Amino acid sequence: MVRAENLIVKAKCFIPIPPNPKNILSLKSTITSLMVDKGFEPENPTISGPTAGDAGVYYTFTACTTDPEGDNVRYQFDWGDGSVTTGWYASGTEVSLSHSWSSSGGYVVRVRARDVYGAWSGWSGLVVVIGEACPYVYAWNGSAYVLDNNVLVESEVSNGSDVEDFYKLEQAMAPYYAGDHFSVYSIMLGEFENEHSFIDMVRLYAVDHDSSVKIALTPDGQILTYSNPNPPVSAVDNYGYDWLSSLSEIDEIYYQGFPGDYLLLDFGSLDVSQAAKLVLRANLEWKKETCIHVQTLNETGEWEDAAILRTRNRWSTIIVDLADYLPNPEGTVKIRLYMTGVHKIDFVGLDTTVEQEYTITEATLFYAEHSESGKVTLKLLKSDDKYAELLPGEQIRLYFILPNKPADKNRSFIIQIEGHYYAIQ
Structure with missing residues (x-):
C-alpha cells in the first residue's frame, strides 16, 4: 500500500453516482485508508520513568519516537487506569507527561505514536509498582508477563536470613511454548522498589486435579x-x-x-x-x-x-x-x-470435604536469564547460598519444562522460592 500522492488511477469507464451521503462517507473512508501506509508508521517510542512509587504522587514519564519521513507525531499514553493523547510534536522531540495513581498495585504504562496520516506505531511500555513491597513474581499468560504477587514476605522480619516461601499463583499460566508431550512455562521475578533481593533457589510445581476440586496452601506451604x-x-x-x-x-x-x-x-x-x-x-x-x-x-x-x-x-x-x-x-x-x-x-x-487426590510434578528449570547479568540458571537450581541478585528495575526470566497435563484435569501452579532482601539505604 502507498500514500495517495504516489497512487495513479486510470479509469476505464465512469458510472454516475447519485449524491448519496452514504456514498460520500464510503469514498472518504476509502481515501483515508489509502493514505495510511503501514510501511511508514513511526518507530515504536522509547519510554522512561520511575518503576515504583506511592499512591497519590505525580510521576513524570518521557516518550520519544522518530518518523521515517519526518512527519509530526502525537503520543497516546495509557496509564493502566486511563489514557491521554498529546498534541502534535516534531519527529524526534521528547514529550513528558505526569500521572498519579489513587490505589496501590502494578500498572503497565504504555505509549504509542501516530503520524499526521493516521499510521500508528506499536506499543512500548514499562511496569510501575505503586505502594507495594518487593520482589514480585509475574506469570506468562500466553502473550505477556502479568503481575501476580509479592514473594519472600517473611524476609521483612528475618533480619537478613534466607526465608522459604511457597505461593500458589493466582494468575492463569499458559505455555510459553506448547509441545505435543512437553511444554515450556515461564515466570519472571522483578525488583521495583528501593530494595536489593538475593534469590537462592526457585522451583515450579504443577498440581493436576479434578475440575471440581481447587487447591490452596496453608501458611507453612x-x-x-x-x-x-x-x-x-x-x-x-x-x-x-x-x-x-x-x-x-x-x-x-x-x-x-x-x-x-x-x-x-x-x-x-x-x-x-x-x-x-x-x-x-x-x-x-x-x-x-x-x-x-x-x-x-x-x-x-x-x-x-x-x-x-x-x-x-x-x-x-x-x-x-x-x-x-x-x-x-x-x-x-x-x-x-x-x-x-x-x-x-x-x-x-x-x-468440610475430605482431601481429594491430586498429582504434583516438579518442573525442570532449564534456563534463567537476568536482565543485566545474563544467564543465572546455575545459581537458582539449589539452595547453596549462591545468589542471583536483583536491584531496582531488574528482572529474571525463568523457563521450566513440564509434561502436558491430562486432558481431564485442571492444573494449578505453585512456586517455591528461597532468599531474602533488604532496603537500600
Whole structure:
C-alpha cells in the first residue's frame, strides 16, 4: 500500500453516482485508508520513568519516537487506569507527561505514536509498582508477563536470613511454548522498589486435579484441597456491623480491618467431623507486627491462636486446617479473625470435604536469564547460598519444562522460592 500522492488511477469507464451521503462517507473512508501506509508508521517510542512509587504522587514519564519521513507525531499514553493523547510534536522531540495513581498495585504504562496520516506505531511500555513491597513474581499468560504477587514476605522480619516461601499463583499460566508431550512455562521475578533481593533457589510445581476440586496452601506451604466452602451464618465485627454479604463471594467487595479490629465468624451447626478447612481470600494494605490471627475458643472460653497469616500485597487465597480446633469445646463452630495490620478480606468459607487426590510434578528449570547479568540458571537450581541478585528495575526470566497435563484435569501452579532482601539505604 502507498500514500495517495504516489497512487495513479486510470479509469476505464465512469458510472454516475447519485449524491448519496452514504456514498460520500464510503469514498472518504476509502481515501483515508489509502493514505495510511503501514510501511511508514513511526518507530515504536522509547519510554522512561520511575518503576515504583506511592499512591497519590505525580510521576513524570518521557516518550520519544522518530518518523521515517519526518512527519509530526502525537503520543497516546495509557496509564493502566486511563489514557491521554498529546498534541502534535516534531519527529524526534521528547514529550513528558505526569500521572498519579489513587490505589496501590502494578500498572503497565504504555505509549504509542501516530503520524499526521493516521499510521500508528506499536506499543512500548514499562511496569510501575505503586505502594507495594518487593520482589514480585509475574506469570506468562500466553502473550505477556502479568503481575501476580509479592514473594519472600517473611524476609521483612528475618533480619537478613534466607526465608522459604511457597505461593500458589493466582494468575492463569499458559505455555510459553506448547509441545505435543512437553511444554515450556515461564515466570519472571522483578525488583521495583528501593530494595536489593538475593534469590537462592526457585522451583515450579504443577498440581493436576479434578475440575471440581481447587487447591490452596496453608501458611507453612502444605497443599489442601477444597470444593465448596460453606459461608458463615453471621460475620460481625467488633463494632457490631454485619459483613456477611461482603464475604459471600469473590467480587472485591470486602471487609477491611485495622489493628485491633476483629471479625467474628459463626458457622452455626455445620458438621466438621470429616474436615474443617478455613478458606479466605485476603490482601494487605499496611503491615504492623504479624498479620491476621485465626483464633478459636479454648477450654476456658478464651480466644487462642490456631494460625497466624502473613498476607500479601495483592489478593491471594489462603487455607487453614482447623480440624484439631473445631468444634469449640462448647460445641459451636466459631472463628475469630484478629487484625494486627490493615487487611482486606474478600471471601471466607469453611470447607468440610475430605482431601481429594491430586498429582504434583516438579518442573525442570532449564534456563534463567537476568536482565543485566545474563544467564543465572546455575545459581537458582539449589539452595547453596549462591545468589542471583536483583536491584531496582531488574528482572529474571525463568523457563521450566513440564509434561502436558491430562486432558481431564485442571492444573494449578505453585512456586517455591528461597532468599531474602533488604532496603537500600
